[in-house]
Amino acid sequence: MQQKPTRARILDAAHDLMRTIGLARATTKEIAKAAGCSEAALYKHFASKEELFVAVLQERLPRLGPLLRRLAEDPGERSVEENLAEIARLASHFYAQSFPIAASLYAETKLKRRHEDSMQEMGTGPHMPIEALDAYLRTERDAGRIDPGADTFAAASLLLGACAQRAFAYDSAVGKQPPQPVDEFAAALARTLLAGISR
Structure with missing residues (x-):
């Protein structure tokens, strides 16, 4: 072999x-x-x-970035709710796998600062998914599929923040299981978010 x-x-x-x-x-x-x-x-x-x-984040974890970039360029034929549910599902898996990796950074201030400086030099960081989701939601707003007054950045922050919080609150190391399977959570999150930004 x-x-x-x-x-x-x-x-x-x-x-x-x-x-x-x-x-x-x-x-x-x-x-x-x-x-x-x-x-x-x-x-x-x-x-x-x-x-x-x-x-490791880009090649070994669920591929959130490419999905968000693709949807910002072309939302496709699916509904906004379906797109948001797919984003939430993938984001939930991404944060669940990345949270245990990055959590140790917060215990060492100097290492965290060095890491943040390096991320900035490479033009990446934890803000990137929020900005990419914001770009997708602006595309949907411009197409008239969500409310023209919707705050797309706040909506993006809410969706991804909920996915990250799920990973934090239900880290597999603590043994507490989420009350909903990830697909059910993603669908409910998309539906709830869309209720606040739809026309």
Whole structure:
């Protein structure tokens, strides 16, 4: 059996370690060791641990960004409610998987600041999904499918904030299960949000 390419092994190892011991404790040395390569080989593919973290979010977690960009360009034939439910479902999965990875950052102020500075240099960060969802909702507002006075940024913040809060409140580590399955939650969230911004 042929071994995976080095970059893929590094991403797999980083995802596993970041998920199990947290971003703060997953060092590049440990990631390289788990990937079966040298730390120098890791740095041939990723300039920093922050860049590796972004790659894990983009390539190993549910793909929220591409969906939001696609919908902003072309909402498609589905209803706004169906699009919002799909966004909420995917966002719920994304935050449920990313929350355990990033949570350790909040325990170390210096590491969090360095991480935020790196994210800013790379032109990314946790604000990106909100801005992308805001762009999609503006497209729907311009098309007349939601109220012309709707505050699309507030609506985007509410939807994604609810998905992130679900991941925080029902983190699998604490053993408390959400009262609704994710599909039911996403549909209810989309319906409730749309009631506030529809024409």
